[in-house]
Amino acid sequence: MVQLSFTLPMPHSKVAEGAAAQLANKMGMDPALVVHAKAMGPDFTFFVVYGRVNHLIDVSKVEVVERDFPLLTPKEVNAAVKRALRRRLVVVGACIGTDAHTVGIDAIMNIKGFAGEKGLEYYREVKVVNLGAQVSVPQLVARARAEKADAVLVSQVVTQRDAHILNTKEMSAAFREAYPADRRPVLIAGGPRFDEAMAGELGVDRVFARGTTPGEVASYLVDQIVTRRATRKTGV
CATH class of the missing domain: 3.40.50.280 (Cobalamin-binding domain)
Structure with a gap:
């Protein structure tokens, strides 16, 4: 389960909330639930969407820079x-x-x-x-x-x-x-x-x-x- 936040260039309305759910669904969240929506001025709306994703992650292919020096006081x-x-x-x-x-x-x-x-x-x-x-x-x-x-x-x-x-x-x-x-x-x-x-x-x-x-x-x-x-x- 993941939580995602983003802003759409739409006034706050039921249509905007539906658009947010549709966007999250297209990004792989299913089901996608709009749990928060707030107007950001007259032309934008901020959303928090919660839902399930089914993507697989291969941890063996994750590349990070490990600390290769000792931590000193x-x-x-x-x-x-x-x-x-x-x-x-x-x-x-x-x-x-x-x-x-x-x-x-x-x-x-x-x-x-x-x-x-x-x-x-x-x-x-x-x-x-x-x-x-x-x-x-x-x-x-x-x-x-x-x-x-x-x-x-x-x-x-x-x-x-x-x-x-x-x-x-x-x-x-x-x-x-x-x-x-x-x-x-x-x-x-x-x-x-x-x-x-x-x-x-x-x-x-x-x-x-x-x-x-x-x-x-x-x-x-x-x-x-x-x-x-x-x-x-x-x-x-």
């Missing part, structure tokens, strides 16, 4: 950074392009954090530079170079005309042009409309989707930056 993160870098880890973050939604980047970067976890500002061995909203790609690259950033976090919420994808691709291309491959910061993209499997397509090292906590980001940064440093030292 703030104390463990600080200790690892201090031991490996002997300086503070520098993270620069921003919402790029015309995106003015800073809730996501602030949840990860600011000390208040998210989901009961403190943000990266809480970590003693992490220097956070939050550039805020509507930052151009050249500005981001310039600030990352000036701060000698170890990692760059980009948050994208606006998705009209695939702006989040285009902006992130532009950002990753700019960093690859501005840095030698072995000196480029770790590039991370995050936002509620990203698919975690898109990292390769976007040209970034990691994509974090909705629900990501500051602790996950901090743990990933430690794993990547400590690993990179060890690899450069050993030449392996």
Whole structure:
């Protein structure tokens, strides 16, 4: 049994409710019951439809990005950074392009954090530079170079005309042009409309989707930056 919500471009009426049930039925819900209908202005109606679907799902074909790094406590993160870098880890973050939604980047970067976890500002061995909203790609690259950033976090919420994808691709291309491959910061993209499997397509090292906590980001940064440093030292 599933519950589905959607809006139709029709004034609220019995006919509109019938249309909603018919649409849900054509999407495979049988029976489809309209359990809620509410006018959204004079020309639209919001519906909640409940019913049964009979589609089969092959769980063996589900593809997800599993976490491949250990989750660390703030104390463990600080200790690892201090031991490996002997300086503070520098993270620069921003919402790029015309995106003015800073809730996501602030949840990860600011000390208040998210989901009961403190943000990266809480970590003693992490220097956070939050550039805020509507930052151009050249500005981001310039600030990352000036701060000698170890990692760059980009948050994208606006998705009209695939702006989040285009902006992130532009950002990753700019960093690859501005840095030698072995000196480029770790590039991370995050936002509620990203698919975690898109990292390769976007040209970034990691994509974090909705629900990501500051602790996950901090743990990933430690794993990547400590690993990179060890690899450069050993030449392996």
